[in-house]
Amino acid sequence: MGKGFFNTPIAVNEPVKTYAPGSPERESVLAAYKEMFNSKIDVPLYINGKDVTTGNTKTLSAPHDHQHVVGTYHLAEKTHVEEAISTALAARTEWANLAWEQRAGIFLKAAELIAGPYRAKINAATMIAQSKTVHQAEIDSACELIDFLRFNVQYMTDIYHDQPESTSDAWNRLEYRPLEGFTYAVTPFNFTAIAGNLPSCMALMGNVVVWKPSDSQIYSAKVIMDVFEEAGVPPGVINVVFGDPEMITETVLASPDFSGLHFTGSTTVFKNIWKEIGNNIHNYKSYPRIVGETGGKDFIVAHKTADAKQVATAIARGAFEFQGQKCSAASRAYVSSNIWEEVKKHVVKDVKSFKMGSPEDLSNFVTAVIHEGSFDKLAKYIDAAKKDADAEIIVGGNYDKSKGYFIEPTIIVTTNSKYTTMHTELFGPVITIYVYDENKFSETLKLVDETSDYALTGAILAKDRYAIQEATKALQNCAGNFYINDKPTGAVVGQQPFGGARASGTNDKAGSVLNLLRWISPRMIKETFVTPTDYRYPYMGE
Ligand code: NAD
Numbered sequence: 001m002g003k004g005f006f007n008t009p010i011a012v013n014e015p016v017k018t019y020a021p022g023s024p025e026r027e028s029v030l031a032a033y034k035e036m037f038n039s040k041i042d043v044p045l046y047i048n049g050k051d052v053t054t055g056n057t058k059t060l061s062a063p064h065d066h067q068h069v070v071g072t073y074h075l076a077e078k079t080h081v082e083e084a085i086s087t088a089l090a091a092r093t094e095w096a097n098l099a100w101e102q103r104a105g106i107f108l109k110a111a112e113l114i115a116g117p118y119r120a121k122i123n124a125a126t127m128i129a130q131s132k133t134v135h136q137a138e139i140d141s142a143c144e145l146i147d148f149l150r151f152n153v154q155y156m157t158d159i160y161h162d163q164p165e166s167t168s169d170a171w172n173r174l175e176y177r178p179l180e181g182f183t184y185a186v187t188p189f190n191f192t193a194i195a196g197n198l199p200s201c202m203a204l205m206g207n208v209v210v211w212k213p214s215d216s217q218i219y220s221a222k223v224i225m226d227v228f229e230e231a232g233v234p235p236g237v238i239n240v241v242f243g244d245p246e247m248i249t250e251t252v253l254a255s256p257d258f259s260g261l262h263f264t265g266s267t268t269v270f271k272n273i274w275k276e277i278g279n280n281i282h283n284y285k286s287y288p289r290i291v292g293e294t295g296g297k298d299f300i301v302a303h304k305t306a307d308a309k310q311v312a313t314a315i316a317r318g319a320f321e322f323q324g325q326k327c328s329a330a331s332r333a334y335v336s337s338n339i340w341e342e343v344k345k346h347v348v349k350d351v352k353s354f355k356m357g358s359p360e361d362l363s364n365f366v367t368a369v370i371h372e373g374s375f376d377k378l379a380k381y382i383d384a385a386k387k388d389a390d391a392e393i394i395v396g397g398n399y400d401k402s403k404g405y406f407i408e409p410t411i412i413v414t415t416n417s418k419y420t421t422m423h424t425e426l427f428g429p430v431i432t433i434y435v436y437d438e439n440k441f442s443e444t445l446k447l448v449d450e451t452s453d454y455a456l457t458g459a460i461l462a463k464d465r466y467a468i469q470e471a472t473k474a475l476q477n478c479a480g481n482f483y484i485n486d487k488p489t490g491a492v493v494g495q496q497p498f499g500g501a502r503a504s505g506t507n508d509k510a511g512s513v514l515n516l517l518r519w520i521s522p523r524m525i526k527e528t529f530v531t532p533t534d535y536r537y538p539y540m541g542e
Helices: 024-037 078-097 100-115 119-130 134-161 192-204 215-231 245-253 267-279 308-324 337-353 372-387 441-451 465-474 513-519
Strands: 041-043 045-047 050-052 057-062 065-074 170-178 182-186 209-212 238-240 258-264 289-293 298-302 330-336 391-395 410-414 430-436 457-461 481-484 520-528
Touching: 024 065, 024 119, 024 134, 041 057, 041 215, 045 078, 057 119, 057 215, 065 215, 078 170, 078 182, 078 209, 078 238, 078 245, 100 119, 100 134, 100 192, 100 215, 119 134, 119 192, 119 215, 134 192, 134 513, 182 192, 182 245, 192 209, 192 215, 192 238, 192 258, 192 513, 209 245, 215 238, 245 267, 258 267, 258 513, 267 289, 289 513, 298 308, 298 441, 308 330, 308 337, 308 430, 308 457, 330 337, 330 441, 337 391, 337 410, 337 430, 372 391, 372 410, 372 430, 430 441, 441 465, 457 465, 465 481, 513 520
Parallel strands: 041 065, 182 209, 182 258, 209 238, 258 289, 298 330, 298 457, 330 430, 410 430, 457 481
Antiparallel strands: 045 050, 045 238, 057 065, 170 520, 391 410
């Protein structure tokens, strides 16, 4: 420590592999998938660097083949959560004192392990656990997670370089301390990269972590922990507990040493946790940092000058890739009446051409939704749309959970701009389209702004620059990530820092300096070289 100002490798985005027929990556991911799908893993808790089995287990299966068991995982009791907290606190002093370049070395190594020896395994685990196609797994669990790890190291050094001015007689130094106590990461099912990033970015900044992954992402969470362990994350720095989310969260929030929540998931869960933190505020030693990236009702607005084929493609990709289970997925669209018939023709043709089934068959574009709860919710909204006078299903509308949780990609067209699926987050392969009068563009932008509580992503498609400018201004508070002539999904670390406001979160932009700043508590050190010896100032002279 303190023996050089080290440069870290310049972060570059991990190239996305194609998995085209005949490619070596296709062969290795399919071999890994086959082997993992046809064997059984046992996933323990991970506390103080040790695998902890509790005997209280649940089975793991793939959403696209829910009767097929691929393993079991162990559920934590309250005592395990308390142990995770105390081991984290015990590890804190040494970890917080470790030189930053050593921490950087660990997470840069983790990135390279995922890029190389673990790539097929983490992608196959994501295909099995979360039913992602190989392309969706590759851009998430391989590339985005690698990018988070590499770019965060660079952002950490950017922060450390940021120092105040000094004078010849006083040297001012900002020291970026980790938070006192321990931090808590709660992660969603839908991105392996988010699951890996939330605990690791806090640990990178010198914090110790208790991590609770989603029950529906445990297989790939296990691979992440294997990577972190091999990369050299010391015992106690990142501890993983599975099980009853309420019990785990209540136990964590009851600790006076709780210092920060890094959450991604649904809005209601986040609001409830925030409320519980508020209820406990008098018990904490510090004010906890609260970061939450939550739900969305992401939009596409197609102006009368938009290209119909481009609009159709933005809808087909933006709404249906990964079964619409991206927080950024387009789930409401406003299409100008003059281009609607052509947009409809193209998008219906596209959707009808989608193949649906297991991710093991690489020709499938769509697979199953995550679990029965999600399937039943989506089926309920689809059934309602079949009956409601102000809604019409123009493609899709069928579902079947006999083997896997398969929902046909579905487009609802509504004559009611406030129809329930225009503002409720469904989180599945369903988009609702409202066709607006081509002469009512400004009024429609107002509708977009007012219809939903969320403000995560959105897109405007238009050729007319005046329309683009008007939409950019009118929709400035409707989306934290706004796209011009593109779909509203596919943010890349280092290029489009991600997050939204209103009911969509605290907008702390994962994959940027802004997020890392939340996990440090700066200490200002002023060193005076010639220390005064007389309290009197010159103005006090006679
Ligand atoms: P979820 O809210 O069901 O679960 C998220 C996490 O919270 C999981 O670990 C879960 O076990 C835990 N949890 C659930 N109930 C809890 C409780 N009562 N107390 C404490 N913890 C609890 O979300 P999900 O289904 O895993 O993910 C989908 C949601 O996440 C969607 O709403 C989506 O929009 C959102 N999301 C947002 C972003 C973003 O960047 N804004 C990114 C990904 C996902």
